Amino acid sequence: MTTDWPNYVKKPGTRDWQRSAIEWLRQLLPARYATYPTLSRFPVLLARQAQIQVQQEEQMTRIALRTARAELPRMGVPESVIEHMITMHLLELSQLQKTARSVQAVSSALASRQLGSCIVDSHAQRR
Structure with a gap:
């Protein structure tokens, strides 16, 4: 875990870490973004929007x-x-700048989780 990991987000692999990541990322975006269900269903997209928001x-x-x-x-x-x-x-x-590094750390963890679940799904489909 990097020093850039946000204090408000639980460590990957712990209970509810993804939910804490989603809640933290939502706080970085304008409130109206909460009305877009795609961002809730795909946390990597939420992280991408947060990265763009912080850059702006x-x-x-x-x-x-x-x-x-x-x-x-x-x-x-x-x-x-x-x-x-x-x-x-x-x-x-x-x-x-610190927040941007934190968003990148969370984004990488979410992408790794998504990649891992895609690999598991593809193995399950082959059986």
Whole structure:
């Protein structure tokens, strides 16, 4: 198990680990995604959506960071507040990078589980 494994997700192979992974991944997505049953039935797709979501949030944070000093003064934001915003964005970027690594770890575990069940199913079908 890597250090990137999220604290909220049980270890693979333990009871309800997949359910805890699904619950954690859902928290990373907009609430409306819970209405799509395909994501619930195929946890690897849920993990893929979470990866895309986190990547987009990283990109948005980088843009906000890159443009803060140019755009915020024109909006009348005081310099001290701009510095706080920059600090906030730097912290958020660091957290998003950690989350991206955690999503990748969970995604790999889910894909391994799915691959393992596909192999078992194919062996059962051959009999």
